[in-house]
Amino acid sequence: MTTIKPTPVSTATLDQPARAPLAPGSVRLSQPLVERIEEEIVTRQLAPGARLDETELAQRFAVSRTPIREALIQLASAGLVELRPRRGAIVAQVTPQQLMEMFDVMAELEAHCGRLAARRSTAEEQRELLAAHEACADSSNGLDPDRYFYLNERFHQILYRMSHNAFLEDQVRHLQRRLRPYRRLQLRVRQRVSHSFLEHRSIVDAIATGNEALAADLLRSHIQIQGERFGDLMASL
DSSP: OOOOOOOOOOOOOOOOOOOOOOOOOTTHHHHHHHHHHHHHHHTTTOOOTEEEEEHHHHHHHTTTTHHHHHHHHHHHHTTEEEEEETTEEEEEEOHHHHHHHHHHHHHHHHHHHHHHHHHHHHHHHHHHHHHHHHGGGTTTSSHHHHHHHHHHHHHHHHHHHTTTOOOOOOOOHHHHHHHHHHHHHHSSTTTHHHHHHHHHHHHHHHHHTTOOOHHHHHHHHHHHHHHHHHHHHHHHO
């Protein structure tokens, strides 16, 4: 059995303090557990093929096995963990090539969302997108990249809905879930949060003016940069 001992993470390019241990009595423990475990997977503290023992994880995070089991199921749905009969949960293999291919597809899907949003969105939806963008302002200084990420997620989800294409929205949400941990962690690269905020402002303006080509180009670049910044983060660890 692979012993799970996380390697210390360099903070050379991270703008976030170390997290406090999880509180045993927390409500909805599975979600913070998902983020803690997925972070260790994405940064290779948990190597591909490592066995994720429920009992060992429960002891390490000071919780019962139930939220651990729920977290592993969520991680399996995101493609980060494989649940195998008689072997339990193991860390899935995601190669750098596969990751870049996913970012390439995500860039095109979001670009198409932006193109359709510029063509089809209503004035009310555009105000909602602007409000979601402005809600990110207080956290755009990079001091709390995770808070910015959660607000940023709402911005993108509104954008998907503004495409008025249910099938496209379903597909882009599915891939967004696969890339979620990578998109969250790339915001820890120095100045990435502030740059992301400025990129959103340009996207909002392009959609509001009905500039389909510009909205698509800006979103394509926005997602491609995320993939590049995640590569920068991994190189620094």
